[in-house]
Amino acid sequence: MADEKTRTSGEVPRPEPKGPILPTTNPEADKAQPPKAALHPALYVATWISLSSSVILFNKWILDTLEFRYPVILTAYHLTFATVATQLMARYTTLLDGRKSVKMTGRVYLRAIVPIGVFFSLSLICGNLTYLYLSVAFIQMIKATTPVAVLLSSWSMGLAPPNIKQLLNVSAIVVGVMIASFGEIKFVWIGFLYQLGGIMFEAVRLNLVQALLSSAEYKMDPLVSLYYFAPICAAMNGIVALFWEVPKMSMAEVYHVGLFTFFLNGLCAFLLNVSVVFLIGKTSAVIMTLCGVLKDVLLVIASMLIWGTPVSSLQAFGYTIALGGMIYYKLGFDALKGYAGEAGRQWAEFGAARPALRKVAVIGAVLLFVFILFGGLAPTYAPDYDPSQYLAGAAEKFGVSR
Numbered sequence: 386m387a388d389e390k391t392r393t394s395g396e397v398p399r400p401e402p403k404g405p406i407l408p409t410t411n412p413e414a415d416k417a418q419p420p421k422a423a424l425h426p427a428l429y430v431a432t433w434i435s436l437s438s439s440v441i442l443f444n445k446w447i448l449d450t451l452e453f454r455y456p457v458i459l460t461a462y463h464l465t466f467a468t469v470a471t472q473l474m475a476r477y478t479t480l481l482d483g484r485k486s487v488k489m490t491g492r493v494y495l496r497a498i499v500p501i502g503v504f505f506s507l508s509l510i511c512g513n514l515t516y517l518y519l520s521v522a523f524i525q526m527i528k529a530t531t532p533v534a535v536l537l538s539s540w541s542m543g544l545a546p547p548n549i550k551q552l553l554n555v556s557a558i559v560v561g562v563m564i565a566s567f568g569e570i571k572f573v574w575i576g577f578l579y580q581l582g583g584i585m586f587e588a589v590r591l592n593l594v595q596a597l598l599s600s601a602e603y604k605m606d607p608l609v610s611l612y613y614f615a616p617i618c619a620a621m622n623g624i625v626a627l628f629w630e631v632p633k634m635s636m637a638e639v640y641h642v643g644l645f646t647f648f649l650n651g652l653c654a655f656l657l658n659v660s661v662v663f664l665i666g667k668t669s670a671v672i673m674t675l676c677g678v679l680k681d682v683l684l685v686i687a688s689m690l691i692w693g694t695p696v697s698s699l700q701a702f703g704y705t706i707a708l709g710g711m712i713y714y715k716l717g718f719d720a721l722k723g724y725a726g727e728a729g730r731q732w733a734e735f736g737a738a739r740p741a742l743r744k745v746a747v748i749g750a751v752l753l754f755v756f757i758l759f760g761g762l763a764p765t766y767a768p769d770y771d772p773s774q775y776l777a778g779a780a781e782k783f784g785v786s787r
Contacts, residue, residue, distance in 0.1 A: 429664045434680045436657040448516045453642050455630040456513030461622035466651035467615040483609045497597050502617035504590040511583030518576025521688035525681045526565045527580045529707040534588035557710025564703025570695045608662045
């Protein structure tokens, strides 16, 4: 009997795996990834306000309180610090990668960057010279005229056509600063002129930067701008300081301030530029405007607390007008009307939810206003009254020796 032929499959059986079977798909990949925790914009705003205020108070403390009266040297040091720091960041971090998209050539650098750097240096020099003569509070009041200077310089440079309506909008700023200047108790003309010069130089610089950034090829964030501007500014300030202040300075004055203090001062000034980069895109222009006003008010208060700067009621009244005019100019009537309506709605809701607390807030605000008004405007009676002479006369009558 013939052997039966059996058909067998050509498939070879696979051996059973000895270890655990690995999945062919990653189940975790199908799950929605939780969003990364982002910092609240208020943190960026608080950091910017803190650093901006700290730089101003720090400079005033070094130049005036510690009597290191060499503002050009201090400015040159800040810019040298910024030059070294930006070069290191460009080499070892990604914060300055934006410079790779900028088509920077030698011709563009000479025709655009160098003029901007020159006006930047002049504004810094004049700004630091002002600290030798005026208080921080009065300096911040004068700085409220910066939008006016920017507007006028843009007209004179042909960057924008003259507009009477815009001029009327900024007139409140000028009036407010004039009132604040009349109310300044320690007014010094040379310091006032230095500050006006610094504002004008800064206005020209801002318009030159706006003209440069109007081209898509030269879009730069503040840190990249500092990368290009700092070297030429440091060189210019260094040359001026070499002939103007270095011959008069001694190392004893440097050691009196302290090398570590200088390092912290330069670091604080540089971190301010870094904070601006992180702040951009996190807040709106409205928030930036209001935060700038808040920073100026806080600086005025800090100047009063730290150095005992006297601020008259007339000065406070004028500064309030200037700040109101600046807010109106930057935001516009329609935006302010919308925000006022929203604020009124929120206040009404707060009153409906907590009527007692709302009454306490209103009474407290009224009392504070009355206290400030009568405390500042009321005359001071018998300012030269000295009771010691009358006590001495009475003691002699009774034969009591004092």
